Amino acid sequence: MDNSKTTYNRRSFLKASALSGGGMLLTVSWLSSFKSADKMQELPEQWATLNGYIHILPDNKVKLICPNPEFGQNVMTSLPMMLAEELDVDWKNVTVEMGPHDNAKLGAQFTGGSNSVRMYWKPLREAGAAARQMLREATAQTWNVPVNEVTTKAGVLSHSSGKSAKYGDMASKAAVVPVPKDLKLKSPKDFTIVRKPTKNVEGHKIVTGKPLFGLDYHMDGMLIAMIQHPPAFGMKLKSFDAVQTLKMPGIKDVFSIKLYEDGFEQGGFDTRTFNELLVVVGKTTWEVMNARKKLIANWEPAGDVKDTMSGRGGKREVIVPSELETTSKQLEKMQEYAKKPAQQLRKDGDPETAFKNAAQVIERTYNAPFLAHNCMEPMNFFAHVTDEKAVLAGPLQAPGWTEPTLMKLLNLPADKIEIQMTRMGGGFGRRAYGHYLSEAALISRKVKAPVKLMYTREDDMTYGIYRPMYTATYRAALDADKNLIAFHVKGGGIPEHAIHANRFPAGAVDNYLAEGWQIASNITIGAFRAPRSNFNAAAEQSFLDEVAEAAGKDPIEFRLELLKKAKENPVGKNNEYDADRYAGVLKLLREKSNWGKPGNEKYNRGVAAYFCHNSYAAHVVDIVTRDGEPYVERVFSAMDCGIVVNPDAATNMVQGAVVDGIGNAFYGQLTHKDGVAQQNNFSNYRMIRINEAPKSIEVHFVENDLDPTGLGEPPFPPVFGAVANALYKNKGRRFYNQPFQPDFKNSPRES
């Protein structure tokens, strides 16, 4: 057993109280889990207190509260599994509820960064173990026996004398037992729930079409609102004529309001694309959609816009440039900037001299476009705002990040703002940006009625918060014996670069230089599944494939040699990855995919690996030519994310990430002409479909007892690199520019 005492020593974090009508409510704070979390500087301040709830009811049913919003990563199942494991209850008796937004009791409640399972692993098990211990104490007192003689099994307390009681019988008594100071957590070998494939607790509701999502939220008398935003980034509303719109049936109001007043201090996730909101409010969705078509709106260039940002880094002014941007010109501009001096992010050894003395230098440049998140459920939120309070409901990843903004916008204290978290129809980072809550709240206050704000697909796709547009130039120096003696990456982007300077191959090359630069833009961007990594893994992993080839080495063997050096004789400090675990996924993948072995001649194979969000992922992508075009028919994946809490759901997530990666690598792009997004719906933004998905994706997990780390993001980035490398084998030339598919026809295979 693992002894656990850290959580309770710093403050009185654990409270228990009797529920009215019997039963026990246990509240735990997770502050200690933050001490062990690395990369704290990337996390917002609100992460300071996390809590969880366990309800044990008299009928022996157990209601577990999921603190984090669900966007398909299956936290509503996996987090309660962790609680139930240590509580020692029968999973059949467990029901799960999404928690209310309550940062004081439940903490940050943030879904993203592949952090839910990782951050809650210890605190939730401690919460379960503490409750179990209190039940045992209460039982020992009732039966007048020593507490160490009271055992538990699946929600039943027993004593060798033959006495037995259900948790529900003892729950009220347990609620007044002092919270234990020392806890014993189970050893992984004793797990009975964690590591067992467990069905999605909301599966039945999903297949029967229950109204789980934000867009399904309904209140009698609720109005529907839509926002007509400018047709182009860099434009703003000049004037509008709503006469015809107001004559349309069902229409209640048309008006324009500002999202943020001048000088409003925006928080880190208050990204806003268009500040002037032209709003149509009506009775039903179709009436509002129709009436919008009658709006006469005049737009004008926004000019340079000054935003005031607060929060991390202190208050600062940010100038958003006014130019109406066009993709081809953006690419030219990036080429110009790539030649200019850039910010040095890391330097080891003497790269300049090493490149000068190299026997061979390889230099390659990679480009990738803006990507739209395209969550299947478009952005939407319900709001009912009065002078006294605000009730909001809908899909979002981090209510705690938007609440401070709502407090300022509505002039209401936190306890007068209720944010209900519905199931999300996808997130992928998009729903960390709560502008649509703020918009819904302001609209509701203005019309003095409950309102559901909804974006159409076109509104959603052309609004931004895209994955940035990226470029990176990589250089490698080989000596006369084909050893990699220097590595240089210079990355840029609109409006930010993607470089993670302390990731592999940093630490494995004696002479290393990483640099970054960026170009300001009015096209708004944000986190997109594995931010930055999703480009890095594409560029770096295809570059390493090319370098391995130049060195005359097998691409897996080449990486393993570098990782060996990174482990035995690491270069520099702050290398973020564990070289053993990185090598581990490559070795597992090599074995499971029969890499280099006969029997795979039919396939053009590409491999890639990456470390991000604390986990390790590697894929072999097998391409065949089908109907004259490359098709990814088969994929092998190897993951190391420590203990896999729910193996079946984990496999589903990795398979989904592989499909998502292939789709975005092949087809994904959002381009602009004079600021106008050139893709605005699924009819012109190509998404991967079932006939384009692989026939098989075989997922393997490294088996170890390490604390679990993230899984939503890590499998995604290396897919791009593996696809690029397999395409090289299929087409006989390298692919440097995403998306790859438009370039297929240009190149017959050369032998």
Next chain:
Amino acid sequence: MSIHYQNTTIVTAFSLKINGKIKKVDVDPSTPVLWVLRDHLDLRGTKFGCGVAACGACTVHLDGNAVRSCQLPVSAVGKSAVTTIEGLSEKGEHPVQKAWLEHDVAQCGYCQSGQIMSAAALLKANPNPSDQDIEAHMSGNICRCGTYLRIKEAVKSAAKK
């Protein structure tokens, strides 16, 4: 009966057969069935994804055939029977729903009503579809989470039931 407003016909009374029951609604004849279901009949299992019949999230059955309800005006329904996810089987006992649970297909779950309705229509017309049949029929339904492999497996499982 129609209601006129500023010389325009804005609302017509429709009598629709939905999930085996007659439902009366007074709406603009151009209103897509999707919004009649969601806004007027409290049936919100049918989802809005794109509004242009490009994603399949709004799939319902019209006389047993899969149609995109976002592009089907209520005036075009006539006497045809509309079946939604709520009417496929309220308790989730349709073989396709059971197969979806058996394979634990869903991630976010938003597209799955549409996927299930497409799959159910396929199996009704073609009880033993090949992989290619499944791909051809289901390629109109986007799953952003990428659950396509499980969707295919679940359709095959349901076909065996």
